[in-house]
Amino acid sequence: MACPIAGTCTFFNNQLRMMEERKKIIKITFCLSGFTQCARYKVYEHFKSEHKVPPNLYPNNFDHAHELIGLGKKHRKFY
Numbered sequence: 001m002a003c004p005i006a007g008t009c010t011f012f013n014n015q016l017r018m019m020e021e022r023k024k025i026i027k028i029t030f031c032l033s034g035f036t037q038c039a040r041y042k043v044y045e046h047f048k049s050e051h052k053v054p055p056n057l058y059p060n061n062f063d064h065a066h067e068l069i070g071l072g073k074k075h076r077k078f079y
């Protein structure tokens with residue numbers, strides 16, 4: 001099953017720079033099958049919003065994804 005947010009994803013729509021061969025492997029690994037493992041998808045899933053996924057977040061940048069999700073949790077504690 002393909003990623004449900006592929007239509008608006010900056011990576012999937014070739015707006016992020018990456019070597020073509022690597023991009024192809026990530027699309028096969030994440031976008032076209034294991035999208036729940038993708039850093040971009042994890043941020044989307046956490047916030048339930050495509051608008052919360054930074055356009056420049058790479059699918060394999062798990063550190064940044066975890067930071068974003070962690071910040072989101074901290075932020076919510078104050079409300």
Ligand code: SF4
Pocket residue numbers: 003004005006009010011012027030031032034035038039040041059
């Ligand atoms: S990069 Fe991630 S969020 Fe974008 S289409 Fe692929 S799996 Fe989905």
